Amino acid sequence: MAAIAKPLDYGPDAIILKGLDGNNWRLKDYESRGGYQALKKILRDNVKPEEVIAEVKKSALRGRGGAGFPTGLKWSFMPRSFPGAKYLVCNSDEGEPGTFKDRDIIRYNPHILIEGMIIAAYAMGIAVGYNYIHGEIWADYDRFEEALEEARAAGFLGEKILGAEFSFQLHAFHGYGAYICGEETALLESIEGKKGQPRFKPPFPASFGLYGKPTTINNTETFAAVPYIMREGGDAFLSLGKPNNGGTKLFSMSGNVARPGNYEVRLGTPFAKLLEMAGGMRNGKKIKGVIPGGSSMPVIRGDVMMSTDMDYDSIAKAGSMLGSGAVIVMDEDTCMVRAAERLAYFYYEESCGQCTPCREGTGWLYRVIHRIEHGLGRQEDLDLLLNLADQIQGRTICALGDAAAMPVRAFVKNYREEFEYHISHKHCMVGPGGYSTSPAIESLAMAAE
């Protein structure tokens, strides 16, 4: 990994990725930024587990993995006096196209995640945890293992942590290339040494999770927010965002922006502001569409997006979802048919193959869009696509079916004229290639040298 000399700029309001320069990831650096104080305080003052959960509830922290489920509530589902093992699992499998935020936490601030997980384990009385790390980020996996070693050596992990009656072991698990393992029950199956095929719910992981034991799964960023909440208080975190949308959120800005990268802003920040932080549109092009929450979410037309705020509720009102906070920005040179085709291909490739609508339907969706893109479309294809999306969504074991259906539906609905143009003219409306071709390498790339 190239060393980065100047401070990483995640924005002025950052709390998770605050004060990082790419090299100060070690335990001592983290402690000098106030790290592990929350944990120490909890153990020193014998804070009750229920109180930790209450504080997290108060913070209105919502899961950063995609669904936005209230974290404190999820933690309260764990059976308190369960005889036998319970597990804590961190979901660092980010493979949702457009999402690359958890990687920065793992490589530049791994201890904030470790501390967050330790506190979570304490709150739910859990003795063993795993962090499931995306297969492709090998170097970052190694770094996380190193950070774990540091934490063990310092007594933050292991038996009787800091002398308290609390033990917690944390291990890293390496994925090996399957997007579906980001789905929480597929991830559990994967840790059990099986194919990552999601389980039908109920039962939910809180009652039947890893090895059939009660398990809580949260996203990396969710855990990483916990030390701040416990150090500064739930109210402080809440006030960083909006009611029901507490705290800051990492947004992964990608696509046709001048400075792709992660930006940590208060929930409720206007999209226009976020776009500005990312340097605005690359080469001054016009904005055509935005997928605001990772590739599974419906695309929104650029003009609508420019007047929307970045929080769970506002994005929902605009007709999409905040998801994992991956913002894919497309400019006027983007062919929306080609974009939809590429995403449909992704879900077709990544379907686990277990349930019928997803296994069969994703391939069908892809093939139809592929035909349209290659000038072989028929007018009735568009209604077929919408109908197929209906036949998939809500009828599958896991939400990958929905994730495959929603983008297709939104692309067709929001850019129907472009699809129709493709069909009737048998070629693209925006010119050859379909993507704006000028490379993105303007900012971070230079810094990385």
Added chain:
Amino acid sequence: MSTLALISDDSKRRIDREIAKYPADQKQSAVMAALAIAQDQHGWLSNAVIDEVAQYLGMPTIAVYEVATFYNMYNLKPTGKCKITICTNLPCALSGGVDAAEYLKHKLGVDWRETTADGNFTLVEGECMGACGDAPVLLVNNKRMCSFMSNEKLDQLIAELT
């Protein structure tokens, strides 16, 4: 019983370290790591290697095969000396991922899943690597991630690896 000749002692040590992470009756949890380690050693996973991994972990061979064929990063066929996986997913495509892929195809004279005549490179189309901000991104042999791959940097990389 067979002697597990295909898994080296060093690999066994590494696999044992993974096994230790899980409850004693859950050795199977180490299967993905074990396959990865075996692949590190051999470059790919032959049926014989898969069979040995199964024996080592006490699993049905077909269960190991299921895993090996489910996850993209296992090589079930030999690859060139360097397997280059390049992401062409939408966020990357918007920032030159497809262009970089086309450039590489041209430069190496191969299409997806093909290996160069000299056996040096196999080119694979990748899905999202969780690094979309660094597009174009590619992986060399699953492990080394290369970011912001302009054509010049691609040239450098190929020169370095040849």
Added chain:
Amino acid sequence: MVNLEIDGKAVSVESGATVMEAANKIGTFIPHFCYHKKLSIAANCRMCLVQVEKAPKPLPACATPATEGMKVQTSSEYAKTAQQGVMEFLLINHPLDCPICDQGGECQLQDLAVGYGGSASRYQEAKRVVVNKNLGPLISTDMTRCIHCTRCVRFGQEIAGVMELGQAGRGEHSEILAFVGQTVDSELSGNMIDLCPVGALTSKPFRYTARSWELSRRKSVAPHDSLGSNIVVQVKQDRVMRVLPLENEAINECWLSDKDRFAYEGLNSDDRLTRPMIKQGGQWVAVEWQQALEFVAHGLKDIKASHGAESIAALASPHQTLEELFLLNKFIRCLGSNNIDARLRQADTSADGNVAGARWLGMKVAELSGLQSVLVVGSSLRKEQPLIANRLRQAAKKGLQLNIVHVADDELLIKVANIAVVAPSALPATLAAVVKALAELKGGKLDNAVADLINGATTSAEATAIAKSLADKQKTAVLLGNLARHHPNSAALHALGQEIARLSGGAFGFLGEAANSVGAEAIGATPGSEGLCAQGMVSKPRKAYLLLGVEPALDCYNAHATIAALKSAELVVSLATFKGDVADYATVALPIAPFTETAGTFINTEGTVQSFNGVVKPLGEARPAWKVLRVLGNLLELPGFEQESVDAIRKEIAPDLQAFVNLKLNNTMSNAAVTMDKPRGGIERIGEVPIYAADALVRRASSLQKTVDAKNAKRIFLASDVAAEQGIVDGADVRVTQGNASVVMQAKLDARLAAGCVRVAAALPETSALGPMFGTVTLEKIAMAAAAE
């Protein structure tokens, strides 16, 4: 209980039950593919989507728990739309090859497509094609038809106990397959064919021989093991084309072992005896029935006149029907002889007279599922009782502790709690050790009969662990398997097993060998105190032998001696379904009908009376054996051979046959003066009956003979110490000598065999030159050059 409403009908189910189970309870059909009541829930096909009030999306009935007050619509517009959507997806990649598909006419997909499919497909893209797999001699594949319900995979993992099939790949590229180059070798594999809702897995022996609608279906009972699985025999033009399970939860549940399923191939074998034959001047000649029967009658009369009635003996296969065994018994007694036995492989009859009744399981088959600890002695379990093994496998998942005393640590695919692996000669001593350990734990007084046996016993860690397992649990049993029954000290094993059961307060029983082992003993087709047992008839050769369904070289304890005795006789009358090697030893061969060609009754190991009718006409000149015996009785002017039907014979046995049998079931052995042989030393033979060699039919089922199990049985397995001592390696040719007979076999090392032993199967032509199933053998490595000659 939970109360809910399905299509307006109220139903209440146990809490935890699913909507599918609730619907089944009131007879409401919800379309499905992946759901199967005996398998785990996968919920992957999505065919069972139903509308649930207040649910935001359609829910799969198979996986959705029923909840109080739930209102379910299974065929509302909303539910139908969801189901039709799934059906459309299932069909897009399914080939439309119903006309050439063996599943046609009995295909769930085809059936449901009629109700839920569209008339034309909107799918105009390329269809998926999947290469076929070779899964072995029994299952034929057409994997393009697979709909990925994973029933077959789950069956392997959950029921057969071994994962031989898996779903490799991902998404649309997923394929069901076995690991490269491997086949499906489970003895329960045929059930996967039943489970497959489409034509992806079909029966290889049945392939392309009939369309399902051409077949008539008739109920029957499987004749191959003591379970008596209920079957449906499917017939076309008076030929048995296929056998399928008939569900009977109390016996075979919905399963069938491969033996019961595929053995029907033997029925149509070229080796069928279809005409009466007489040996004249060393030549076999086909004759009319009348001539043959008169020849037999005269022969028997002459021999009785010149040598006395005791010089006549009858051996019957325990796979024959109850009515046949009854008439044979009556026939032989009326002739004035008591020499009759159906316990062909029982070496030790020293307990005769001391056992109170017919030896049986000692409980109901279904009760096996509720056991908490069981000791199984001398049984290969999976290979001799595939479905009883499955009962124990499922029980083990619920906590049953399986304890084994056997001659090998065979792969049972069941979690074994404790096991003692010893040579056959050490089995009694091992049981004695368990008794001793139990007595110490329980502090009870020993039964006098076994006290002597126990005194010298030394306990071992395994014996103590087994005793503890039995002592700790409430519902326990001791079960003796075939090897214990064939064992030269079987009386001792009986006495000791009974004592273990008594001390631990559990049940005591026999797993049972043949379809009618219980029946034969119940009606007294055994010599009693006056006659000779099967072994006695061999060791004291007779002048005339009547064989009922017996292949003497394969069915008897000591093949070598049996053949010698027959060859020395003046008259050997074989009532046989197959020719086999009958020409070697018989004077007359009378073709008799197998179970599909006659009515009859089997009494299974739990004592259940199961009668059946013939399903096809007898082949050629073959006749039901009961008719043959009746005519013979008439020709010899014996009294009481006027029965007009099988029913009449049944009535004659007892007006209420089940009540009669119930009174006979009794394993209790008393006043036994049991002794144990001293361990012999030398290399011990373990001579079991391989799974596909147990009866005449199965021996001729050509597909079963191609299985790995059948092939393996032909090799000699050597314990590690034996192999090392003799310097024998895997694959070497070995000459095995027992007494003064020897055969050459290919060696296979088996570390799981008791030390000092070799496994040389009985019941095979390859080993029938040898002597008793147990005893010592010597081995000789054959040099390569000599072997090549």
